[in-house]
Amino acid sequence: MSAPAVEGSAAAAFRSVLTRVHQAAERSGRSPEQVRVVAVSKTKPASLLRQVYDAGHRCFGENYVQEIVEKAPQLPVDIEWHFIGNLQRNKVKSLLAGVPNLHMIESVDDVKDNFPERKVGFLQTKIANHVDRVVASLGRKPLKVLVQVNTSGEESKFGVDPSGCVNLVRHVKLGCPNLIFSGLMTIGMLDYSSTPENFKTLSNCRAEVCKELEIPEEQCELSMGMSADFEQAIEMGSTNVRIGSTIFGVRESKKKDE
Numbered sequence: 001m002s003a004p005a006v007e008g009s010a011a012a013a014f015r016s017v018l019t020r021v022h023q024a025a026e027r028s029g030r031s032p033e034q035v036r037v038v039a040v041s042k043t044k045p046a047s048l049l050r051q052v053y054d055a056g057h058r059c060f061g062e063n064y065v066q067e068i069v070e071k072a073p074q075l076p077v078d079i080e081w082h083f084i085g086n087l088q089r090n091k092v093k094s095l096l097a098g099v100p101n102l103h104m105i106e107s108v109d110d111v112k113d114n115f116p117e118r119k120v121g122f123l124q125t126k127i128a129n130h131v132d133r134v135v136a137s138l139g140r141k142p143l144k145v146l147v148q149v150n151t152s153g154e155e156s157k158f159g160v161d162p163s164g165c166v167n168l169v170r171h172v173k174l175g176c177p178n179l180i181f182s183g184l185m186t187i188g189m190l191d192y193s194s195t196p197e198n199f200k201t202l203s204n205c206r207a208e209v210c211k212e213l214e215i216p217e218e219q220c221e222l223s224m225g226m227s228a229d230f231e232q233a234i235e236m237g238s239t240n241v242r243i244g245s246t247i248f249g250v251r252e253s254k255k256k257d258e
């Protein structure tokens with residue numbers, strides 16, 4: 001519950017973020033239209049999102065399935081939702097059925113081998129395959145996805161290892177007819193201590209993927225950059241920045257973020 005004084009501030013903060021995005025794009029000789037802003041609204045009430053919507057914005061990001069499924073119906077249908085959180089198999093159907101205006105899943109990765117009991121037949125559990133099947137079974141049109149890459153090497157972080165990137169992208173492109181491979185996404189080191197290296201790694205992954213699979217680079221987005229580092233991300237080629245707290249204010253429970 002936000003205090004009444006907070007009302008109105010999200011729209012103002014959003015406008016100032018847009019200005020900074022435009023300036024960063026221009027500084028690096030890019031057009032501001034090449035950079036999408038995903039307003040990351042997790043934990044924030046629909047009323048705050050509405051402010052930013054009323055300021056003209058249509059792209060919002062959430063990372064908990066239950067939350068997006070509750071919020072989306074309270075807001076206009078022309079919102080383009082991005083799902084940016086870790087996606088568990090058993091939640092895919094609720095997400096896709098509950099959010100008809102879901103525009104993109106940014107966080108497709110490989111199932112991590114943190115379930116030692118699942119050893120054989122493991123490839124069949126790929127999250128991409130599951131999303132692909134559910135899209136088809138619901139009769140939805142093909143869905144845009146990004147492949148999440150773990151550029152920081154942190155154990156707990158989700159995302160495919162950079163060395164497995166080409167294989168997973170190939171799999172999505174060739175083996176998942178109901179998914180539209182649209183690019184790569186990374187979170188990077190949580191304390192931002194190696195942000196430039198993480199962004200560079202993602203950009204190298206794109207170069208490799210595009211070369212190996214003969215994809216024009218313009219057709220492979222880079223989703224990188226959050227509140228603390230989005231300007232740097234844009235200067236390093238980001239096409240999709242995910243900005244939460246700078247627009248909506250700090251979130252209450254830090255723990256839920258990771």
Ligand SMILES: *Cc1c(COP(=O)(O)O)cnc(C)c1O
Pocket residue numbers: 040042063084085187226227228242243244245246257
């Ligand atoms: C929460 C979150 C963001 C936004 O973080 P801020 O630092 O608040 O801008 C971006 N990307 C992902 C994947 C997130 O979970």
